[in-house]
Amino acid sequence: METDRPLWRSRTWLTATAGLLGLTAVLATVAPGGERGFILVWGITLVSVLCIVVFTAIRVRAERANFERELAEWATERASQAERLRIAGELHDLVSHGIGLITVRAAAARTVAGDAAVVEHATALADIEKASRETTAELRRMLTVLRQPGAAPLRPADTFADLPAIVATAESAGLTVAFEAAEFGIDPDSTPAAGAVGIELSEVSPGVQLTACAVVREALNNAVRHAGPTAARVGIRREGGAVIVRVADDGPRGEWRAEPGAGRGLEMLRERIASHGGSLEAGRHGHGFRLCAHIPVGHADA
Template identity: 50%
Template sequence: MESRPTWSSRAWPVAWAMLFLLVSGLMTVGNQDPATQMLPLVVVGLAVLVSAWAVLRTRRERRAHEDRLAAWAGERAAQAERLRIAGDLHDLVSHGLGLITVRAAVAARLGGPDGPAEQASALADIEAVSRETTTELRRMLTVLRTPEAAAALRPAESLADLPGIVAAARGAGLDATLDLPALDGVSPGVQLTVCAVVREALSNAARHAGPTRVRVGVRRDGGTVVVTAVDDGPADGWEPRPGAGHGLDALRERVTALGGTLDARAEGAGFAVTGQLPDGAAP
């Protein structure tokens, strides 16, 4: 992407040079000759014309610079929006496919007298997740085609959506728990990012560890909101299904943009994701 446009007017340096030449010429020419007595008036008139030209030229250059600056700002905003939508698409698809993968893998292992019923329940869950993911994809694609349709999208996620996110993961086979005390005054941007951290952590646990135990917690530490997601490691016999590997990198950029940090590392047999988000709205 191009760097921020800069502006410097060349009109006034030219004007000052012309004015200097006019004054120098006036000083070198005597006014004893009657023919040259009108020269000062001519010089003044030329100086006024040069100044007027410099003012008009500067205004045109400034307007052109403002147009370039507006175009640059619009392109930068569009690029940021494309990156945001790409992140949202990744979160949506990764989470949905992760849940479907875990539920399908668990259903394939079911046996015994209750096996058919459990498999039918798993297929119903897979269908529900698939429909929800497809619906959200269509909404995003609609926004990309018709920006005025953005108002039809659901509101941005908040901490109130966390129980639903964890419940969906639990329904897909993860043994997920949530520790969410009452947190008042958390800014919308931090709430949205907390949901993104939890969603990505659950998706990674589903792909890499299968139907394992995951403990999700959100708390406040002074002026910082801390979100953690720790799993117990791969379930017995689970074969990891890694993704493209861009999820945590994109999430780290998202957290860093808010001035926070994201730590993702192995912890015992499992994996831990910890996000720390400074919250200016915190009391």
């Protein structure tokens, strides 16, 4: 609820009415009797009514203008807060993914020994260079948009068709990702195409698709950062009036040292899902971690 939204409250008319009734009562008490007194009372009352109406209308108009200014300032502040949250979310996704991928590839390459080390080190360096260039390019794009609105195109919003690409990016960071086709009705050999995950795109709004993809991306990024080159399972299905997204990993292998995070990713994701009227469950699952998001498809997009 928008409890901080300014409310229109004006007691001017109530005050004016009370004042008019009081004036009429006083005049009726002190005025002389007879027809002359009656005319005097009603004459003064009529003039007073006209004056009060004019004064009240001017006062209410000024109050209304002041209220509209407060409402405009409130709306501007709300929009600014929403934009700051959006930018924070994009920066979080961008930095956590790019830096996480670099960390995992460097750590994984360091564990390889023998004849395979030369090839693995070369491949890891190539992956690290690619991730660094992509992260730098995205940061420049975002900074350009912030400095000059409209000067640079925004990245297209993710849809279900982008899920295979999101998974492929996580796999390039060292994860072994599998779709649970039996449970979720997803084709594990799907390619980036409409309907690839077994859900008609026309049945789910773009906002819900974007949020579902954000769940998968955040969960896989967290797995990369906290569990390293481990196994993960991604599932997404339609259940009644909601999209259910589940992502689970097997936890860190060996002596992998988790990369600490700021802890804002899940919080922002939970707020994002709540804006659709949904919920997010996140916690330990066996030796690993699991996210389960319930996103209603009938709720208006935020």
